[in-house]
Amino acid sequence: xxxxxxxxxxxxxxxxxxxxxxxxxxxxxxxxxxxxxxxxxxxxxxxxxxxxxxxxxxxxxxxxxxxxxxxxxxxxxxxxxxxxxxxxxxxxxxxxxxxxxxxxxxxxxxxxxxxxxxxxxxxxxxxxxxxxxxxxxxxxxxxxxxxxxxxxxxxxxxxxxxxxxxxxxxxxxxxxxxxxxxxxxx
Amino acid sequence: xxxxxxxxxxxxxxxxxxxxxxxxxxxxxxxxxxxxxxxxxxxxxxxxxxxxxxxxxxxxxxxxxxxxxxxxxxxxxxxxxxxxxxxxxxxxxxxxxxxxxxxxxxxxxxxxxxxxxxxxxxxxxxxxxxxxxxxxxxxxxxxxxxxxxxxxxxxxxxxxxxxxxxxxxxxxxxxxxxxxxxxxxxxxxxxxxxxxxxxxxxxxxxxxxxxxxxxxxxxxxxxxxxxxxxxxxxxxxxxxxxxxxxxxxxxxxxxxxxxxxxxxxxxxxxxxxxxxxxxxxxxxxxxxxxxxxxxxxxxxxxxxxxxxxxxxxxxxxxxxxxxxxxxxxxxxxxxxxxxxxxxxxxxxxxxxxxxxxxxxxxxxxxxxxxxxxxxxxxxxxxxxxxxxxxxx
Amino acid sequence: xxxxxxxxxxxxxxxxxxxxxxxxxxxxxxxxxxxxxxxxxxxxxxxxxxxxxxxxxxxxxxxxxxxxxxxxxxxxxxxxxxxxxxxxxxxxxxxxxxxxxxxxxxxxxxxxxxxxxxxxxxxxxxxxxxxxxxxxxxxxxxxxxxxxxxxx
Numbered sequence: 058x059x060x061x062x063x064x065x066x067x068x069x070x071x072x073x074x075x076x077x078x079x080x081x082x083x084x085x086x087x088x089x090x091x092x093x094x095x096x097x098x099x100x101x102x103x104x105x106x107x108x109x110x111x112x113x114x115x116x117x118x119x120x121x122x123x124x125x126x127x128x129x130x131x132x133x134x135x136x137x138x139x140x141x142x143x144x145x146x147x148x149x150x151x152x153x154x155x156x157x158x159x160x161x162x163x164x165x166x167x168x169x170x171x172x173x174x175x176x177x178x179x180x181x182x183x184x185x186x187x188x189x190x191x192x193x194x195x196x197x198x199x200x201x202x203x204x205x206x207x208x209x210x211x212x213x214x215x216x217x218x219x220x221x222x223x224x225x226x227x228x229x230x231x232x233x234x235x236x237x238x239x240x241x242x243x
Numbered sequence: 244x245x246x247x248x249x250x251x252x253x254x255x256x257x258x259x260x261x262x263x264x265x266x267x268x269x270x271x272x273x274x275x276x277x278x279x280x281x282x283x284x285x286x287x288x289x290x291x292x293x294x295x296x297x298x299x300x301x302x303x304x305x306x307x308x309x310x311x312x313x314x315x316x317x318x319x320x321x322x323x324x325x326x327x328x329x330x331x332x333x334x335x336x337x338x339x340x341x342x343x344x345x346x347x348x349x350x351x352x353x354x355x356x357x358x359x360x361x362x363x364x365x366x367x368x369x370x371x372x373x374x375x376x377x378x379x380x381x382x383x384x385x386x387x388x389x390x391x392x393x394x395x396x397x398x399x400x401x402x403x404x405x406x407x408x409x410x411x412x413x414x415x416x417x418x419x420x421x422x423x424x425x426x427x428x429x430x431x432x433x434x435x436x437x438x439x440x441x442x443x444x445x446x447x448x449x450x451x452x453x454x455x456x457x458x459x460x461x462x463x464x465x466x467x468x469x470x471x472x473x474x475x476x477x478x479x480x481x482x483x484x485x486x487x488x489x490x491x492x493x494x495x496x497x498x499x500x501x502x503x504x505x506x507x508x509x510x511x512x513x514x515x516x517x518x519x520x521x522x523x524x525x526x527x528x529x530x531x532x533x534x535x536x537x538x539x540x541x542x543x544x545x546x547x548x549x550x551x552x553x554x555x556x557x558x559x560x561x562x563x564x565x566x567x568x569x570x571x572x573x574x575x576x577x578x579x580x581x582x583x584x585x586x587x588x589x590x591x592x593x594x595x596x597x598x599x600x601x602x603x604x605x606x607x608x609x610x611x612x613x614x615x616x617x618x619x620x621x622x623x624x625x626x627x628x629x630x631x632x633x634x635x
Numbered sequence: 636x637x638x639x640x641x642x643x644x645x646x647x648x649x650x651x652x653x654x655x656x657x658x659x660x661x662x663x664x665x666x667x668x669x670x671x672x673x674x675x676x677x678x679x680x681x682x683x684x685x686x687x688x689x690x691x692x693x694x695x696x697x698x699x700x701x702x703x704x705x706x707x708x709x710x711x712x713x714x715x716x717x718x719x720x721x722x723x724x725x726x727x728x729x730x731x732x733x734x735x736x737x738x739x740x741x742x743x744x745x746x747x748x749x750x751x752x753x754x755x756x757x758x759x760x761x762x763x764x765x766x767x768x769x770x771x772x773x774x775x776x777x778x779x780x781x782x783x784x785x786x787x
Contacts, residue, residue, distance in 0.1 A: 082256055089310065096377070097374060111257075126283075128284050162295055163291075164288050164775075165762065165770075166288070229763055283761040288770060467707065
């Protein structure tokens with residue numbers, strides 16, 4: 058039984074990891090290096106990311122490239138919640154890993170995107186070179202290949218955001234004990 | 244008559260916005276009744292951070308305000324502090340500053356062209372433009388060590404001299420570049436879809452542009468010939484003769500044509516600067532310096548003109564007496580000003596950036612009222628807005 | 636000294652200084668602001684068509700607001716400086732004369748708390764709507780308990 062399951066796991070993970078489609082999420086300077094990675098010199102399509110999807114409903118990876126501020130944070134969490142399982146996050150750039158050069162005294166920058174959503178691969182650099190982003194994609198592919206179908210429930214339990222809106226009128230996030238879907242008013 | 248009224252949110256994450264800009268549009272069918280631009284999604288507090296750092300500690304952060312024109316922001320801050328503290332810059336450093344600023348202008352316009360056409364639906368020009376931009380970025384990486392946030396200027400000049408063979412690589416690039424622009428023109432300029440989407444769309448009249456404080460290529464495409472490199476010359480721009488292309492129509496097509504002409508002018512300007520730089524290429528300068536060895540100030544090889552900086556400044560002791568100054572620089576998007584006020588310590592009291600994209604985002608709702616929904620992307624792309632500059 | 640002649644003809648008090656690069660800075664009373672700006676825009680001698688920036692500064696005992704004008708016809712730059720009290724800083728808005736003043740004044744209000752009278756829509760522009768405090772003031776402390784999850 059275990060041999061059949063591990064063979065199925067191998068094929069399932071191989072298929073998933075070699076066609077990871079990211080979401081177009083570029084806030085700041087790291088976004089330009091992401092665009093350069095998808096251009097012809099450092100082609101990201103040869104690693105499986107053939108297209109960058111514009112809608113989160115069709116993406117399985119979000120590369121948070123750029124500084125996240127308090128005003129942008131609810132939008133990021135809403136995008137993350139709209140992605141279907143199984144989903145992955147690469148925190149690209151120093152601003153997403155720990156807050157970067159704004160970590161010391163900026164009043165409006167979130168100090169690391171892992172205060173908002175769970176992160177799979179951390180990629181430091183300011184900005185990281187395109188080759189470094191390709192290295193992060195390869196690391197993520199190696200991580201995907203070690204997952205098993207039997208533990209899927211555990212992975213879904215771990216993928217929850219950690220903050221929620223203060224109330225429906227507010228634009229500021231507060232710490233959350235339970236999960237709540239973020240509503241966005243126009 | 245049946246009205247189809249709808250309120251649409253073009254949210255902060257959208258593949259067609261040049262950064263995180265949120266537009267809330269009131270639609271009546273396909274026509275826009277009212278549109279509101281909401282900014283602030285990238286407000287990092289750059290101006291407050293300056294008050295708790297040295298002048299030297301703040302200098303690497305300045306590149307990040309507009310990451311596509313890092314040299315221009317660095318230049319405005321450096322010129323401001325140099326005029327407050329009375330620091331002189333040697334001529335070779337000024338020529339290096341000019342060459343790097345013009346290379347940066349070409350790189351910024353190339354990325355603008357690629358993303359503008361990507362927003363309109365054409366995917367091939369992006370790859371061509373990024374191929375040229377990678378060449379410029381490689382040249383600048385050989386000089387400064389970084390692809391995007393250069394951190395190359397320092398108070399009093401530039402950090403280090405060019406490596407061997409750098410000047411000839413710039414010369415080769417400038418010789419090949421005009422034929423590449425011809426290729427883009429063949430592909431884009433007479434394209435009927437491009438003409439239909441941009442001719443007559445988003446017309447800015449000259450009075451409206453002056454009222455809203457629009458500068459740069461957006462103003463030059465509306466008939467006003469204003470270029471800060473000629474009206475308020477800084478660096479060594481007064482030693483050069485160059486054109487400022489100006490067109491009269493003021494629509495998206497005119498702004499596209501003005502920027503293509505500006506790229507050609509920048510290329511010619513770089514070629515002239517290369518032929519006149521004091522000391523010439525660095526490999527020849529080193530040999531001539533060793534042969535000459537006189538160390539006199541007027542000498543053409545070892546003198547004052549061929550230095551990179553006169554004196555290094557100390558971050559702990561650069562204390563500037565209370566004064567204020569504003570510098571005006573023509574960046575790739577328009578007129579960018581930097582206001583610095585000092586208070587006698589080695590930390591600035593107030594730094595304020597007035598960026599050209601702030602005014603361009605302010606005029607966007609006025610241009611889109613009454614037009615079709617699909618015209619928003621054409622206008623937004625042609626105004627060359629970069630959001631980190633707007634929000635700082 | 637053309638400034639002094641024209642301004643004294645209209646009975647306006649103006650003091651002239653220079654900044655580090657030699658540009659003119661005129662210190663004026665805050666009540667004379669609208670009259671002076673109308674003169675600057677419409678008078679044939681001045682012709683300042685562009686308002687480039689509105690800069691708010693927090694000196695420890697008072698606020699200062701600096702306006703930056705540019706005349707294309709004569710290629711001249713000009714700065715106007717007014718001083719506001721610390722307790723209730725308010726000044727007339729220039730939105731009727733120059734459309735570019737709209738967002739610049741909103742940013743000044745957002746970051747420093749300076750009120751602009753008769754502004755069409757004075758609300759926060761760069762920070763979230765329910766932010767507490769004005770960050771660019773020198774005595775600003777981050778005391779919002781809702782943001783305790785973002786502490787260092």
